[in-house]
Amino acid sequence: MLQYLKKIWFILGNSKRQIPLLFLVFTISSLAETLGIGMLGPFFTIVSDPQIIEQNSALSGIFGALRISSTRGVITFLCIFIAVTFILKSALYFFSKLYILKFSHMHRANMIQTLNHAYLYSDYNYFISKNSSSLIKNITLETQEFCYKILLSLLYGVSNLFILVFLFVLMAATDLLLLAATLSALLPVVLLIYFMRHRLKRWGRKSSEALQGIIKTLNHGLGGFKETRVIGCAPYFEAQMASNAKQYAQAASFAASFDMLPRILIETVLVVFIVSFIAISQLFLSRSTDLLISSLSVFAVASIRLVPAASQLMSTIGNLQSTRHVPDILYADLKEIEQRFSVSSNSSLGSRERALNHTVAMDFQQQIRLSNVVYRYSTSLDPAINDVSLEIQKGESIAFIGKSGAGKTTLVDIILGLLTPQSGDITVDGVSIYRDLRAWQNLVGYIPQSIFLLDDTIERNIAFGVPDHLIDYRRLEQAIAAAQLEELIAQIPKGIHTRIGERGVMLSGGQRQRIGIARALYHEREVLVLDEATSALDNETEKKVSEAIQALSGKKTIIIIAHRLSTVEHCNRVYLLETGKVLRSGKYREIIAS
Numbered sequence: 173m174l175q176y177l178k179k180i181w182f183i184l185g186n187s188k189r190q191i192p193l194l195f196l197v198f199t200i201s202s203l204a205e206t207l208g209i210g211m212l213g214p215f216f217t218i219v220s221d222p223q224i225i226e227q228n229s230a231l232s233g234i235f236g237a238l239r240i241s242s243t244r245g246v247i248t249f250l251c252i253f254i255a256v257t258f259i260l261k262s263a264l265y266f267f268s269k270l271y272i273l274k275f276s277h278m279h280r281a282n283m284i285q286t287l288n289h290a291y292l293y294s295d296y297n298y299f300i301s302k303n304s305s306s307l308i309k310n311i312t313l314e315t316q317e318f319c320y321k322i323l324l325s326l327l328y329g330v331s332n333l334f335i336l337v338f339l340f341v342l343m344a345a346t347d348l349l350l351l352a353a354t355l356s357a358l359l360p361v362v363l364l365i366y367f368m369r370h371r372l373k374r375w376g377r378k379s380s381e382a383l384q385g386i387i388k389t390l391n392h393g394l395g396g397f398k399e400t401r402v403i404g405c406a407p408y409f410e411a412q413m414a415s416n417a418k419q420y421a422q423a424a425s426f427a428a429s430f431d432m433l434p435r436i437l438i439e440t441v442l443v444v445f446i447v448s449f450i451a452i453s454q455l456f457l458s459r460s461t462d463l464l465i466s467s468l469s470v471f472a473v474a475s476i477r478l479v480p481a482a483s484q485l486m487s488t489i490g491n492l493q494s495t496r497h498v499p500d501i502l503y504a505d506l507k508e509i510e511q512r513f514s515v516s517s518n519s520s521l522g523s524r525e526r527a528l529n530h531t532v533a534m535d536f537q538q539q540i541r542l543s544n545v546v547y548r549y550s551t552s553l554d555p556a557i558n559d560v561s562l563e564i565q566k567g568e569s570i571a572f573i574g575k576s577g578a579g580k581t582t583l584v585d586i587i588l589g590l591l592t593p594q595s596g597d598i599t600v601d602g603v604s605i606y607r608d609l610r611a612w613q614n615l616v617g618y619i620p621q622s623i624f625l626l627d628d629t630i631e632r633n634i635a636f637g638v639p640d641h642l643i644d645y646r647r648l649e650q651a652i653a654a655a656q657l658e659e660l661i662a663q664i665p666k667g668i669h670t671r672i673g674e675r676g677v678m679l680s681g682g683q684r685q686r687i688g689i690a691r692a693l694y695h696e697r698e699v700l701v702l703d704e705a706t707s708a709l710d711n712e713t714e715k716k717v718s719e720a721i722q723a724l725s726g727k728k729t730i731i732i733i734a735h736r737l738s739t740v741e742h743c744n745r746v747y748l749l750e751t752g753k754v755l756r757s758g759k760y761r762e763i764i765a766s
């Protein structure tokens with residue numbers, strides 16, 4: 173339990189500063205609530221028997237001091253006093269609830285931002301070790317579960333606990349026997365939750381897994397729409413979706429119906445107890461009717477608050493059980509990212525963020541040198557890149573070729589600074605890129621095989637990540653011309669303002685690649701890393717893409733992963749990779765000849 177609370181405390185981050193204030197609000201609103209209810213008993217007693225004021229020295233003292241002598245005056249005063257107290261209490265109750273709701277919703281908004289920030293700034297290794305549907309689920313579902321079923325539930329639970337304690341004190345002062353009866357009414361609910369705790373946990377975990385399955389199936393089925401349609405495997409994804417949706421529905425409906433149980437149980441048991449209490453009091457204990465009416469009036473009104481307060485407190489306990497997995501998931505993610513940040517850059521999240529955000533590029537005048545670079549994926553025994561050393565002069569174009577699995581993409585990911593080698597170094601003019609990775613990345617433009625395109629205009633896709641008001645149109649035009657996109661843009665009515673659809677569905681493969689080239693050129697990167705598209709581009713388009721790249725030879729330093737030998741003819745050097753090593757290197761003709 174302590175570990176669980178510690179995790180919640182950690183996830184709360186800066187929001188925990190507001191907790192003392194929240195408790196203060198709860199205490200005041202609970203006190204006002206109890207005071208309002210507590211005054212009803214004496215009011216009913218005085219109304220039914222005004223003589224009691226004269227008999228009670230404290231009451232006659234108070235009303236004497238207030239100069240109220242007539243019964244009419246006392247009743248009017250008490251009526252106004254109770255009405256004002258209730259209005260104040262209700263207003264306080266409403267605003268305290270509003271405050272709690274605001275706090276929880278704001279905390280969820282903060283958590284979404286924190287997780288989104290942490291995922292965006294996580295290292296690439298962490299990212300590829302995760303499934304994107306689990307990250308999406310954490311940001312959408314788990315933050316919701318944390319804020320509503322844990323945080324909000326806990327805050328309501330604590331506020332109800334305050335109310336219950338005050339109500340119990342009030343009841344104890346009114347009638348101890350009735351309090352004991354009421355308390356024992358709550359016992360079955362406590363026992364029920366205790367015996368159901370494992371099931372509650374299981375339902376919570378199952379609904380979370382099922383939701384992740386739903387997101388994953390959507391990603392697979394709709395994300396690969398073309399393949400799904402052509403292969404005709406829609407029923408396969410439908411079956412997956414049906415199983416996940418059913419599991420979610422079952423787990424969620426069990427959890428939701430359990431949520432109602434405390435209220436139903438408490439109401440039933442309480443009514444049975446009160447009725448039995450009246451009967452026993454009258455039949456066996458022969459208590460005075462006036463006393464009974466006064467006690468019962470307090471209990472009746474207290475029960476109006478007691479039933480929702482107790483049932484909400486019980487449902488808090490139930491919610492905490494069914495969401496037991498949520499703090500574990502969020503804590504594990506936030507902690508792992510925090511640790512990776514400090515291990516990989518020896519700095520805090522904030523300073524890493526600053527390090528990743530600056531825009532100064534590294535000075536590059538002479539050459540890039542890879543020295544004895546070794547990289548092994550954490551899941552493999554053998555290194556994917558094994559002792560690679562090479563040198564690229566400024567303005568040169570080089571290509572990596574080799575069989576599938578030879579290590580080309582891994583080597584390029586290392587050069588891009590996405591993967592950090594276990595040993596060896598990469599230097600630019602003698603300076604290690606790991607001294608300031610961002611400065612190195614500000615020098616590099618990456619054009620992957622399948623360009624990631626936004627469902628937005630051509631203009632925003634080229635100026636990727638630059639706010640509209642900061643787009644430099646002169647640079648945009650130059651990039652469009654160099655990437656041979658002018659003809660396409662001239663043909664479409666809205667030109668650069670044309671939307672290209674989700675993942676660029678409205679463009680051809682070659683056009684998408686050229687948008688990628690224009691993007692790298694717009695960002696004026698000195699070194700271009702290009703993963704050549706393997707999809708069979710038609711001759712005309714392939715020629716255009718190759719021309720666009722060749723036109724940059726000499727002006728930019730170009731690193732290509734080549735899948736077709738025909739496209740590397742113009743390169744200064746070609747490296748043939750095999751099982752993570754450079755097997756041979758030289759001019760295109762030398763490699764072909766060997």
Ligand SMILES: Nc1ncnc2c1ncn2[C@@H]1O[C@H](COP(=O)(O)OP(=O)(O)OP(=O)(O)O)[C@@H](O)[C@H]1O
Pocket residue numbers: 300549550551552556574575576577578579580581582583
């Ligand atoms: N995320 C990963 N985790 C574990 N092993 C990986 C990972 N990515 C790649 N590998 C392994 O590393 C080796 C090199 O893979 P890499 O993708 O670099 O080859 P490649 O030459 O680019 O292949 P292709 O031309 O097919 O893209 C392969 O054996 C591959 O299975």
